[in-house]
Amino acid sequence: MAETREYKGIALIRAEPPCGMITLRGGPDAAKGLATAGKRLGVKMPGPLGAELKDDRGLLWMSPDEVLMLCPAEDVPDHLDALRGALKGHHAMAVDTSDMRVRFSVSGAHAREVLAKLCPLDLAPDRFGPGHVRRTRLGQVAAAIWMRGDGAFEVICFRSVGQYVLDLLQVAAAPGSEVHLFSQPVG
């Protein structure tokens, strides 16, 4: 992944620096302990398919019993300690997964269609926007996609396929490949 960190085609593709990630798993019986995560970050617990974000931290809904916590890398040990304390006695899991995934951003007027070339989601602005997160297939690998407040998309995938995903996004953003979809708001 060393050679290219940023690529400008019909969208701007960037390999984002690592951030802290904590995987939380738990059922309704551990809800109170899990809510600690939101409190520590100052965000709400996300509902189904929701992303609750504030600057460089937030919570992503992964499944009914899994939430992914995003935070600055240096905060991970403290968060983990606090969460494990809060979850003590409950059937739940809090585990550091910061190194497991890599993160990219896709921005610019054609960002939506770059992603639409690679994943089967409905990315029309009224169907997918800030506050949503979707786990899906990007090319031939698993990925999760959400939007930042500034309109850029963030994409995470497993670390081992980071180069593949970076290459894939670059191919999809190649010059001259505009599809001119989603450029107008849908009524």
Added chain:
Amino acid sequence: MTSRRIAGKGRFIDSSSKVAFTFDGRRLTGHPGDTLASAVLGAGQVIMGRSFKYHRPRGPVAAGPEEPNALVELGQGNRFEPNQRATTTALFDGLYATSQNRWPSLEYDIGGINAKLARLLPAGFYYKTFMYPREFWKDIYEPFIRKAAGLGKAPTEKDPDTYEHVHYHTDITILGGGVAGLQAALTAASGGARVLLLEQSPHWGGRVMADGGEIDGKPAADWVAATITALEEMDNVTMRLNCMGAGVYDHGYLLGYERLRDDTPSLPGPRHRLWRIRSTRVITATGAIERPLSFAGNDIPGVMLASAVRDYLELYGVAVGRKVVVVTNNDDGYRTAIALKAAYVDVPCVIDARPLGGGPLMREAEAMGIPVERGRAIGKVKGGQYVEGVAICSHDGSGGVFEREIECDAVAMSGGWSPVVHLWSHCGGKLTWDAEQALFRPDAKRPPTGADGEGFVLPAGAADGELLLGDVLGNAHDAGREAAKAVGKTAKVRRRPVAVSVAQAPILPVWMMPARAGYELRSKAWLDYQNDVKVSDVALAAQEGYQSVEHTKRYTTLGMATDQGKLSNINGLAVLSDALGQEIPVTGTTTFRPPYTPISMGAIAGEARGKVFQPVRRTPMHDWHDTHGADWEPVGQWRRPYAYVRRGETVHDAVTREVKNVRQGVGILDASTLGKILVKGPDAGKFLDMMYTNMMSTLAPGKCRYGLMCSENGFLMDDGVVARIDEDTWLCHTTTGGADHIHAHMEEWLQTEWWDWKVWTANLTEQYAQIAVVGPRARTVLEALGGMRLHPQALPFMSWTDGQLAGFDVRVFRISFSGELSFEIAVKAGHGPALWEKILEAGAECGIQPYGTEALHVLRAEKGYIMIGDETDGTVIPQDLGLNWAISKKKDDFIGKRAQERVHMADPDRWKLVGLLAYDDAVLRDGAYAVAEGRNANGQRNVQGRVTSTYYSPTLGRGIAMGLVHDGPNRMGEVLDFPGTDGKLYRAQIVDPVFYDKSGGRLHG
């Protein structure tokens, strides 16, 4: 040289400028907006190819995607592409085209000799000829057939262009941008639904662009322009030209095939784009295709569809001849006569098969001075490479007597229209026969159905069997309203557009002209131009007992290859029905399969080529390996170093060096690909006892245990070391290939069988880099890094501990897959490369060297350790491998336990694991079989075992192998024969599979 340009005509071309191109080596010019076909015709050439079987000269018969004849090879070198239709190839400066199926030239073709042998090459010729003797199949018949088969030449160079997919979701997709598609879009979009409108050609408007007409008091072309403007202003409408609806599939899935750079190859961007569309409703406004008429000589260059003659004239300003005879069985053919006459092209007569002729259009033609021959037929076309005239006769006769000949250089034929029902039919839409119009049309009561069980495709316009302009628009408007309603919107456009339709006299279905033609004429009347299938061939098939239209298609090749019978199907099945003495709907149609017309392989592959053809998984230390001589081995999608090859070494040398270095000093292995699954919860122990054959619940925290995992049918699926982390947490290591599917396997059982068990799992495989430090000096190296006590009392064999090495937080497992003293160190993936280098630095004094997967294999095989995928193949149970010790006898149940009690599983006759020592310094071949006495029913030698792993062992200095052998463990010392594929006999002795350090002393060092 009869076709030519007509000044002042040609809606689509810009006659004020020129475009230069090359056809069969000739430099020609056309105009911007031309197709290749219109440009070649405009340059005075009608012949554009040769037919496949008889190599007959052929000119274009159509002007659109249904064209069967004018197939060319486009481009040169890496942009060479065969079988491209000249009628849908947009002309551009520098276009290079070559005609197909001819040698040495179009005008003089040696293969044309086949035409002389036509009588000897009837339907089913290949099936009848290449049957006996059987010995000829492989070496004589097959090469002959392969040489003869195939249209055009395959490209040989790598395609320089790029391709892509795009996924798009919409409420309504309209396939076809003629007036029906435009009206349907206008109506459907007016209620706010998301509408996608696709048109395969570079122009909106469809047939009215050539045929004219009046809509809402405006010339049709003006109405088209105004409608396009209106649609473009709507935010909820997306429109694409040059984008063909290629296929309609289950649950509203569609493929659109967009051609972006075919005529602008020098611009950046993808050449083709495949649209993967999900649409709640689909409107097929795909129009209709005119049918040829079957008369003798109907394939001679210059015989064309009447509508194509109009298209060439009105759209491209090309008259296909100087004297054009029109032959028809319906009123539409008169449009061509009228258009030609109005452009001052001579029309000697219209031959109308109907005894009373047609309606107002006929009268209009007559008023222009065009004679009409009522109740007449073309008996035959005179000419060879081009049309010289036609002989006419009574349509209701046998054609035995020709009444007279009419000199002409082109024939425009109209056999009626067939709605393009392909896209309606792709996903199961049924058809109904409209006897009045003599056409199959969509049966609205039997549409293709979607996930909700409702019909999701609505036909519109001519595609629904409406052939008059007013009916087309009204029908399309209704389809638009219905589609809007189906997606929860109310169309705001309420008024059907008003168009004046000219009344038409009924069509007379004509399937052979003249109606009672004898064999002589039928054997010269073409049904399928591309495959050289004639009326007589289909009749012969019926005579030989073919009744199913699908069988007849395969037998005669009617409707096969690139055009899939767009022109020939209806005529062919009508002829078949006639021969079988049954009604057309009883015969039915062949199956319409996607894509509608061929799409490029590049579009199908999309972005998945070159470096993103497939994901390649890289470990955190990938780049280090890459710069240190790694000879890569694909392991699933991972790339792992097979060996690190030094200058002057062969790969084999490197493996030998790496093995010796581990046995004698210390080696380092990137084991990051091994699966690492965290299993946690009050029921985790109980759960793992079900997952593994071993007892995992009794494992003490801090300890490791080698575990086996079986599938429910008892077969060994995966293995690995399980570490107990704390009271309710275990970490399960899997094989490299197992990480994802074992995690999925665990989740499957937890979610679908034991959903009340309190267990969480997390697949942490990629969170950690895992580095194995292996060999008698392993401890020395790690202790040099500082931070942890690793002596045998602090960290005995099969235990783990957390700590720090060289300042990194690590977890160290004392486990071994080599038989040597060995530590596996897990560190956060981001720290992997740094720790790897630290270990190499610290180990330099001890001569540490990295080793790859092949050395790993040799090391494990020397110790008799099994490898999933080598010793197992989905049919092997742990008991076959002597692993009974790892199967708990205390447990009531585990996945696979019941299956292992089945009679065959407990059979003492199963093949079991042994070691094999080859004689004479040989290394046995992987997979080699040990033969037994006798032969089986197929005459093959009986077998009694096979090699599962085989290597040259540097430690022992000879070949070693493992294998599964019938009753093997009880046959120590016996010698087995392994006949090689090289003709030699290899012999090996059955031995204990542990070849090295049987006592295990080194392991515990």
Added chain:
Amino acid sequence: MLTFRCPVCGVDAEETELSPGGEAHLKRYGPGSSDEDFSGYLFQRENPRGVHFERWRHAYGCGKWFHAARCTQTLEVFGTYPAQTTEPPQEILDTITKKRPGWTWRELGAK
């Protein structure tokens, strides 16, 4: 290419995001079961032309298994429901009865 609404996360997922898991509602037979019961569990599968109950996993999404009732002939989906059940919910059975009167599947459906 099929689409199913994942009953767990509510997403309309297409086939490329899903992995198939064969027939639904198999009852597991373990040690101590008869050969007949065990082979029925391990090998005997329905292969109907019509109503069928299947397992699918939203593999490229929430990762959860779910059940789907669909028609193998028309590909109509009668409904999807979570995997944590040994039989289809009554609501799904009613839907099928309404759309396919007289349907049967193993011991379910018309008697």
